[in-house]
Amino acid sequence: MSDDSRPAPPPARTAAVIPAAGRGVRLGPGAPKALRPLGGTPMLIHAVRAMAASRAVALVVVVAPPAEVAEVRALLDSHALPERTEFLVVPGGGTRQESVRLGLDALPPRIDTVLVHDAARPLVPVDTVDAVIDAVRAGAPAVVPALPLADTVKEVEPRAADRPGDPEPVVATPERARLRAVQTPQGFRRDTLVHAHDTVGVDGEGATDCAGMVERTGAPVVLVPGHEEAFKVTRPLDLVLAEAVLARRRANDGY
Numbered sequence: 706m707s708d709d710s711r712p713a714p715p716p717a718r719t720a721a722v723i724p725a726a727g728r729g730v731r732l733g734p735g736a737p738k739a740l741r742p743l744g745g746t747p748m749l750i751h752a753v754r755a756m757a758a759s760r761a762v763a764l765v766v767v768v769a770p771p772a773e774v775a776e777v778r779a780l781l782d783s784h785a786l787p788e789r790t791e792f793l794v795v796p797g798g799g800t801r802q803e804s805v806r807l808g809l810d811a812l813p814p815r816i817d818t819v820l821v822h823d824a825a826r827p828l829v830p831v832d833t834v835d836a837v838i839d840a841v842r843a844g845a846p847a848v849v850p851a852l853p854l855a856d857t858v859k860e861v862e863p864r865a866a867d868r869p870g871d872p873e874p875v876v877a878t879p880e881r882a883r884l885r886a887v888q889t890p891q892g893f894r895r896d897t898l899v900h901a902h903d904t905v906g907v908d909g910e911g912a913t914d915c916a917g918m919v920e921r922t923g924a925p926v927v928l929v930p931g932h933e934e935a936f937k938v939t940r941p942l943d944l945v946l947a948e949a950v951l952a953r954r955r956a957n958d959g960y
C-alpha cells in the first residue's frame with residue numbers, strides 16, 4: 706500500500722487545559738505556585754507530564770500567569786515531554802474560571818473532549834486521567850474523580866470577615882457517607898463545558914470547580930474513583946507531602 710492510500714489516523718480529539726495562573730497565596734510568598742519546585746522541577750511540569758502521560762491526550766494548553774507566559778513556554782521547551790503531544794501556552798485571568806475559559810478559547814476545532822486539571826495537583830496518576838477520559842468517551846458529559854471524606858463536615862453560618870476570632874454557629878452536619886471530595890482532572894464533552902461557561906459566566910457565581918458550573922446548567926455530572934496522590938498543593942504542609950510522595954516514586958520506580 707502506498708503512503709497516499711493509507712487511511713488517515715483518527716483525529717486527536719482530547720485536550721487538557723491546565724489552569725496555572727494562580728499566585729499561590731495560601732502556599733506563602735514566592736514565585737507563582739505552578740512555577741515553584743517539587744523535587745527540583747517546577748510543579749507545572751509535573752502536572753503537564755501527568756496529562757501527557759495519557760496516550761489519549763493530544764494537546765495540552767497551559768494557562769500561565771500573564772507576566773510569565775514566555776517563562777512557561779521556555780520551561781516546556783527545556784523539559785523532556787512526549788513528542789506525540791502538542792503544547793500551547795496562553796495568558797490566564799483573574800480567577801480560576803476565567804483562566805479555564807481562556808484555555809478553552811485556545812482549543813482547535815478538532816477537540817471534542819476536554820480535561821481541566823489544576824497545575825496544583827502535580828502527582829495525579831495516569832490511571833486516574835485515563836479513567837476520566839474513558840468515562841467521557843463512554844457517554845458521560847461531565848466526569849469528576851473523587852474520594853470519600855475522612856473528616857466529618859459541618860455547615861456553618863460563616864463569621865464576619867472583620868471578626869476572624871468569632872465562633873461560627875453550626876447549621877447542619879451533612880451525612881458524611883453521601884459526601885465526596887473532588888479532584889482534577891475533570892473531564893467534559895467540549896460543548897458541555899463551553900455551554901456552562903457561556904451560561905454561568907466567568908465568575909461562576911461562587912462555583913469552585915468546572916463541574917459545579919456544569920451542574921448549574923442541568924447536565925448530569927458523574928464521579929469516578931479519585932486517587933490519594935491527586936491531592937492539591939494548597940498550603941505549605943501539602944508541599945511537604947508532595948515531596949515525600951515524589952521521593953517514594955523515584956525510589957520505587959525511577960519516576
Ligand SMILES: Nc1ccn([C@@H]2O[C@H](COP(=O)(O)OP(=O)(O)OP(=O)(O)O)[C@@H](O)[C@H]2O)c(=O)n1
Pocket residue numbers: 723724725726727728729730731732738739768797798799800801804805822823824825826937938939
Ligand atoms: N486566576 C487564577 C487562579 C487560579 N488558577 C489555577 O487554578 C488552580 C487551582 O487554584 P488554587 O490551588 O487555588 O491556586 P491559587 O489560586 O494559585 O492558590 P491561592 O488561592 O492560595 O492563591 C491552580 O493550578 C491555579 O494556578 C488560575 O489558573 N488562574
Ligand SMILES: C[C@](O)(CO)[C@H](O)COP(=O)(O)O
Pocket residue numbers: 801823886887888889913914915937939
Ligand atoms: C477544582 C478543585 O481542585 C476541585 O477540588 C478545587 O475546587 C479548586 O479550588 P481552589 O480554591 O481554586 O484551589
